[in-house]
Amino acid sequence: MSRFSKLLAAALLLSAPALAAEPFPGVGRPATPAEVKAWDIDVGPDFAGLPKGSGSVERGMTVWEEKCAVCHGTFAESNSVFTPLVGGTTAEDVKTGHVANLKRPDFPQRTTFMKVATVSTLFDYIRRAMPWNAPKSLSDDDVYAVLAYLLNLAEVVPDDFVLDDRTIREVQGKLPNRNGMTLAHGLWPGPGFGTEKARPDTANTGCMKDCKKAVEQVSALPDYAWNAHGNLAQQNRRIGAVRGKQTGPEEAEADAAAPARALAERQGCLSCHGVSSRIVGPSYAEVAAKYRGQNSAAGLVEKVKAGGEGVWGSVPMPAQPELKDEEAKALVEWILAGAPEK
């Protein structure tokens, strides 16, 4: 507190003691213990906040296959929706706490288990954010179970392992990259890590003239990459000092998206269903092919609204209670019509 604000505080105390004690009367209210408990779900690296519970590798496999495998793959190795969770670690890494493959520039992937140094991070994140389309729906026991299964896939714990609020502490000592983090850098905006004296790790100068002998150009955009982002002419203003380079055919203006497509985007449908490719749920092309000519629109309208599972796999589609009947109908008709862009 500056000297000035100390004076100000003292003045306030003298003139209006009630105000100084409570600077903003009537603003906010105490949180109830139940409210704090409902929201304060973080689990720290020292395991503060860890709930009681337990889960076996075996139980974890069941939950995994129901709720997780569709995005992450049966062995948590899939790269199709998210980056892989498991792979790239060795028994030697479990001993040293350093993942050796991280030193290899040619190693293709960095999986979660190659990076994570704190097992609390995994528990905390699975509990708060997974499954991806139904976060916070797992019981604490199932969070333990899923994490036990992942640790087993990563060859950190054996097949008969039971993870609980006690054994998780032993697991911390076996994480393959537990010693893989450093705080020795100048990019933390406060002290607290003992790094306050850390300097930036580059030291360019403001040289103005004849700063180097030659210009060493080491990389340029390959020809094939010019059109990977569409027609750049349509990504630049058509007036002014420059124009965008023509890197593809002129595309029609995208302002006439089918209302149903806009609706599908707004409702988040397209996060799980691609028009032609499977993401979490089936593609709309697959849905249309399955139901075409079956007079099934009414049934599908109910399905879109109520959600469900089992037809395309065990990952449930969330209910859409806010969707109006006519909106659900428009969506279904659009899907059965092949989900056109416009």
Place this chain on the structure above:
Amino acid sequence: MEMTRVRPAGAESARTDTFDNDSVASGRIRRAPENFLSREQITQVSQGRRDFLRSSFLAAGAAVVGTAASPALAQSAGDDAILTPQPWATTLGQPVASNPYGQPSKYERALARRQSPGLTQTTAASVSFCPLQGLFGIITPSGLHFERHHQGWYDVDPAKHRFMVNGATPEFVRTPKVYTLDDLMRLPPVSRMHFIECGANTGMEWGNVAVPTVQYTHGMLSCSEFTGVPLRTLLEDCGADLKKAKFVLAEGGDGSAMTRTIPIELVLSGEVMVAYGQNGEMLRPENGYPLRLVVPGVQGVSWVKWLRRIEVGDRPYAAKDEAIHYIDLMPDGQHRQYTSIQECKSVITTPSGGQTLLDKGYHTISGLAWSGRGKIKRVDVSMDGGVNWVEATLQTPVLSKCLTRFTAPWVWDGRPATLQSRATDETGFVQPSYGQLRAARGTRSIYHNNAIQSWKVAESGEVSNVQVL
């Protein structure tokens, strides 16, 4: 792909496939490489010889495009856009409030948020990039602010949004409290302009050139005026023990319930803000409506959206986005953890990759500079790949942890050039070259790439993304 060369004025038709567009046909634009001004004349103009321009009216008329050969043009009375009355000057326009919430001109649709194909597999855990190549000044229009969502965005009902402050244990906060938006908007507000940059901005370019334009190289960058309440005020209101506290945890109210650790010193500085306002209106839903944290100078992931809770504690939290992602891989296989500051950086936005200069002669080089450690002190610009530099002009205002717009004049002689900008902040730190950055951190880090960007200008006027050590 072959660049469509622009035909010279006086050719049968100067309209081309590339620029087949009304504004080009207006005749305002002179064609490369047959500039209607000679180099000497350009020099005269740049020295203020405006009388020369007036006497050259006929010459300019001769360069007007969209009609037949130059003899006919020389005889024409002038520019059709002037001589023919336009509909907007001769008929009645639209009434007020036709667009209750105004929209940009239909001619501006090119400037839009875009995804980088192949970067992510699903649009709800993805990024859209801000079109820096077409923006002016320092404020990002709210509708063009870059997006990064981890589990999709929601338009949260503000009447049902709550903000909670509590302690890791009871000793950190005397009275854990709940605030509604009604509460927060009664408190004394502050409004400040700050940049927000994703820690992974320019991340695709660590190893080599990967993407064509500044939208994709640097477009996870935006700048707004934010309005809200300093977090410090709220912590004091709850009786937080600010001597005991060392860190706070910020948590979002969306599906991902994003969490990040923030050092208490930043909170005590008064800079960290619980914000509801952005550019004079409420936050946009994609940017965290109705409440987000603003952490000036720090990477965007810490600016937790749909902010629902702050916890006060004394040790970092190792949240997913500070223990698995947003960690910087060094050549020795160690990861730097809790890297957060966005160090001094700059980029030229005009001309930039994927653009084509229409002509030799005078151009304004324009770009953005910023530093997570404070104000920009100066920006230098090089046209020869970093051998020689000239100091750019900084547009005002120049604010701490805010974008700064710089400009530099440039008369392009039509020969290949490599444009760079190099920013220096008030701490004296100078933005590094790719060679320097890679010497320190290798090429596999993903995050915090603040190297000097190079744009190569070819004789055709085409600008492309290159890397120079």
